[in-house]
Amino acid sequence: MDEVKNNILDAKDFAFKLREMVTLLEQRTRNAKIQEYLYRHVASSSIPKQLLCLALRLAHEHSTNAAARRQLPSPELVPALVDDSYFHFVLASDNVLAASVVANSLVQNSLRPEKVVLHVITDEKTYSPMQAWFSLHPLSPAIIEVKALQHFDWFAKGKVPVLEAMEKDQRVRSRFRGGSSAIVENNSEKPHIIAAKLQTLSPKYNSVMNHIRIHLPEVINFQKCYANISFIQSLQCLVSTFLFLQLFPSLNKVVFLDDDIVVQADLSPLWDIDMNGKVNGAVETCRGEDKFVMSKRLENYLNFSHPMIAENFNPNECAWAYGMNIFDLEAWRKTNISLTYHHWVEEVITNINHIVFKQNVTILSIQ
Structure with a gap:
């Protein structure tokens, strides 16, 4: 502005220089935003050391501790897995900690936890840590089943x-x-x-x-x-x-839960919805x-x-x-x-x- 007042720059040169300054600031702002998004992506996509160690520890526990390999659910509760009088929830996840959060919040907020059946489906790699976690951290009286996709005949053969x-x-x-x-x-x-x-x-x-x-x-x-x-x-x-x-x-009816949610209320009324x-x-x-x-x-x-x-x-x-x-x-x-x-x-x-x-x-x- 001083240069313009002192007639060092005419209006045309001033406009050109101002445009350059604005463009430079916009580019810096864009770069800062993209850098923020990149750091956010790296942070969210990386596996924290603690989580990686958790999966490894659980896998080791599964191979060395019989309690971590116990049948889920116990034999006397197996009939409930196909009993339509229970509330059946499905959780597909390869993240042990995330699955634990969903399962705990589901059971804790249920008014009738003894009627909750949670079917946890995971991949072959995560099956051992997942089974170990729910074996060592039962959510009684709810019923938890853990299966890998490879356990289903239609998946393995067809x-x-x-x-x-x-x-x-x-x-x-x-x-x-x-x-x-x-x-x-x-x-x-x-x-x-x-x-x-x-x-x-x-x-x-x-x-x-x-x-x-x-x-x-x-x-x-x-x-x-x-x-x-x-x-x-x-x-x-x-x-x-x-x-x-x-x-x-x-x-006849199941509720699917994603592994990035936290249940905050009793979900049993979902079974009363008339879906026409x-x-x-x-x-x-x-x-x-x-x-x-x-x-x-x-x-x-x-x-x-x-x-x-x-x-x-x-x-x-x-x-x-x-x-x-x-x-x-x-x-x-x-x-x-x-x-x-x-x-x-x-x-x-x-x-x-x-x-x-x-x-x-x-x-x-x-x-």
Whole structure:
């Protein structure tokens, strides 16, 4: 300003210099935001030493301590696993500590803990630590079952569409093998988009546990999931209930809990909800309070320039919150959802580059 007052700079030069200063400050602000997001990503994706040591200690305990290998549940309680008079909850997780938090909060807030049955499903790697934890820290009078996916015959012997989709998805996911450095070096992206892309690199989204509980898009003739829901929501429902039916062929209703929630109330009233023949009950959400999470509208995940997408789906449709879903498996068995599911999974796999992935693999983190 002094230079302008002293006629050292004319208005044009002043405007040019001011623009340079503003651009420099904007760039510094952008770099600071991206650095914050990168540090946040590293902190959230890394495994703290204490947690790693916990899993290793539990695995050792499982191999050396008979008490850590005891049958869950005890033989006299096994009939409750298929008894529909109990409240059956499903938790799919490969994180022992997270599963413990969900289980403890569920039982502590239940008004009838003796009627709670929690089915914990994990992967082969985490099975020993998970069983050791719940064997050594029982939640009586609630009933806890711990199983690895590999314990199910249908998983070990047959083709699993979810796993086939995961394998074929690798060619799309490989675009981001450059890791976080490749993402943050993109100067054309807005900081919040970079933050969302960093989230997709989380190991959680590459875990089979994430894929067996939630997934892709709705089918046009799909009438039994929640009315007026989107393509993505319905295939979420398809995959989840398809797997639940194979996991729990004798149960009529289950509640799925994600491993990043804390139960704060008694959930037994969920069994009193009249779902009117629908398969899935969930809370619709378009955007949470987390500013780092991209909007959950379809326009952010599907390529609406593709005719098949544009003709059948609404870009403003919202996804649902999958932290807690209730599934009516009896209603599911009355439908032909499994055929519809297979059709759409194959459709998505065939056209995966053109239809689903508008921006990286964020769709998998949300769905």
